[in-house]
Amino acid sequence: MIIQRYMDLPKFVGLVQTRSLYFAKMSAFEDALEGGLTVDDFFKTSNAPAHIDLAINDIWPRAAETADERASRLKSSKLAQSEVSARQFPTPFGSYPRDDAERLFPACREWIYVSCWHQSEYECAAMWPLYGRDKNSVCIFSTDEQLKEAIAPDASYDSLEIERVKYVCHINDSFSGNSLDPFIAKSKPYAFEREMRVVAWNSDLDLSTLPKNENSGLLLGVDLGQLIQKLVVSPHADPWFKNIVKKLCEDARVSVEVEDSAIRMEPVSDIYQAMSYNQSRKPDA
Structure with missing residues (x-):
């Protein structure tokens, strides 16, 4: 060429x-x-969208929710947050936590x-x-x-x-x-x-x-x-x-x-x- x-x-x-x-x-x-x-690749690389989704859907109290139901839901939410935080994104220098994507990329x-x-x-x-x-x-x-x-x-x-x-x-x-x-x-x-x-x-x-x-x-x-x-x-x-x-x-x-x-x-x-x-x-x- x-x-x-x-x-x-x-x-x-x-x-x-x-x-x-x-x-x-x-x-x-x-x-x-x-x-x-690109816009699509930002969503694939950063954890920010996932954390916002968890905050909106899992943290706020729900109508007619009992204390036990809320405790169970928050426990599940913490587990989901841990799974999200464990995700990584690839770079030419290896993989890094997606929580740090906006700083490290x-x-x-x-x-x-x-x-x-x-x-x-x-x-x-x-x-x-x-x-x-x-x-x-x-x-x-x-x-x-x-x-x-x-x-x-x-x-x-x-x-x-x-x-x-x-x-x-x-x-x-x-x-x-x-x-x-x-x-x-x-x-x-x-x-x-x-x-x-x-x-x-x-x-x-x-x-x-x-x-x-x-x-x-x-x-x-x-x-x-x-x-x-x-x-x-x-x-x-x-x-x-x-x-x-x-x-x-x-x-x-x-x-x-x-x-x-x-x-x-x-x-x-x-x-x-x-x-x-x-x-x-x-x-x-």
Whole structure:
């Protein structure tokens, strides 16, 4: 599966010089719905609805109820409350009491790290201004398999998954039950991004004892030769920029193809231009 990462020059320089890929923690994302629950999944995760139901139906006195009947009912109610409190909800870090879901579930976003990629065989005009940001920017082409193999093992995580993001309505939709589902989902207005997401976390962490994560993310080492299939230069880049990208790669001893953006192609206007483009066609084109 072909994936792409659009980045400005400082980010690309950082990638090349550190040979590390930046993973942001989920709580740093601007979209507050990322890593959140749908309405249906909140009811499945939190004990609050069950406790409210027990309080309304079992605690208040009933008409014409005898003292013995009330004592028996309250005893049954306490047993039901104990059963409810014993329920747990799953997370990528293990299972925790549902009574603590509203406190602990958001903590997952503090300790799950993400690298976001765009899934497409061709470069995307909309991605350049959104994620390339500066006119002098590049797009890395890779594949999901290359990316996973390129990331070096690290003590910061023991779990790493590459998943296609699911676009959901947080009011009407539900997750499948996989504990990772909320962290590989985004709101439907972002569906145009066609995101592939690399998710890294340490499953041995105990959410109930962890403080707020003071780091904005982490750097994971990568094999650049394995990671980068080719580089495409922004269609808005200055004329000198392509040579800068080539020099950066040469200095880092990364042998990759650096191409101009397809968006920059001039329309075919004469036989010489048509012949020139014909010579550059790939064998399977």
